[in-house]
């Protein structure tokens with residue numbers, strides 16, 4: 202059975218014990234303004250208030266799960282399935298959990314926000330994913346090789362130029378040792394000036410760059426929250442870089 206809808210229901214139930222629907226809806230509107238205005242350093246400003254944190258957990262977590270699952274399926278990133286997924290900047294673990302579930306793999310996430318690490322614990326339990334998200338700096342993480350999938354979902358854009366330059370050769374080195382590397386970001390050229398350069402490097406190394414567009418069936422709770430915050434996520438879009 203697909204654990205997605207029961208998970209979303211459990212997420213809302215858990216967060217509605219502490220905040221009202223209106224508070225989370227307001228938080229979502231605030232988070233979305235940050236998303237639209239400027240995506241770099243997003244995590245710092247998204248996670249700085251209870252309403253915004255709850256909105257990120259109940260709304261963007263599930264959307265990132267759906268996007269990651271669609272991308273992983275579209276790329277056939279489970280053939281043959283990796284046995285472990287390492288998610289760098291894992292947030293609440295949603296995107297990594299999607300790949301782990303598709304592959305039957307475990308998840309090891311690294312995340313600098315203590316709040317997100319706690320949230321991820323509840324998510325992995327609810328989704329039935331083995332593994333955990335641990336606190337730490339992704340730039341200091343030891344990257345795995347063969348048999349692993351390395352995921353950066355909506356995270357590379359949060360790094361500054363120096364961090365991005367340090368990270369990319371390490372990702373390519375991990376790919377040469379047999380890991381698959383997947384980067385997911387939104388489609389918004391203006392806000393991601395580094396993308397063309399990264400896409401060219403991935404393609405030159407034998408990888409691919411893709412854009413995705415799909416219309417998921419969102420659970421009622423997400424649809425209501427989406428409309429209530431003045432948003433429209435009937436269509437989800439993303440772009441990815443993949444080297445495997």
Ligand SMILES: C[S@@+](CC[C@H](N)C(=O)[O-])C[C@H]1O[C@@H](n2cnc3c(N)ncnc32)[C@H](O)[C@@H]1O
Nearest residue numbers: 244265290291292296312313338339354355356
């Ligand atoms: C936009 S969120 C995306 C989270 C998750 N990957 C998802 O798809 O839902 C980006 C995350 O990266 C984390 N992050 C940014 N820089 C980091 C670093 N240097 N080390 C660890 N985590 C980092 C932020 O705290 C934030 O939770």
